[in-house]
Amino acid sequence: MKTITIRYFAVFREHAGVGEESLSLDASTAMDVYHQTQERHGSKEPVGHCKVAINDVMADWSSAVDDGDTVLLFPPVAGG
Numbered sequence: 001m002k003t004i005t006i007r008y009f010a011v012f013r014e015h016a017g018v019g020e021e022s023l024s025l026d027a028s029t030a031m032d033v034y035h036q037t038q039e040r041h042g043s044k045e046p047v048g049h050c051k052v053a054i055n056d057v058m059a060d061w062s063s064a065v066d067d068g069d070t071v072l073l074f075p076p077v078a079g080g
Helices: 010-016 028-042
Strands: 003-009 020-025 051-054 057-059 071-075
Touching: 003 010, 003 028, 010 028, 020 028, 028 051, 028 071
Parallel strands: 003 071
Antiparallel strands: 003 020, 051 057, 051 071
């Protein structure tokens, strides 16, 4: 288990009810973190439309997460 801080933005924040939380997760990658928080908060956003950052650096969903990391979850952005 790793202690990961997750920062939520926009609709993710609405689903979580908080902007940030620290969780003990059995997660190896950013994708693992996403799926576990998705189950926890009921988000239905498809991962392919979302972005992730680890420790304030944009990352791929396959990027490794370590104990103490901060994962930022960004939903799809609309605009024009």
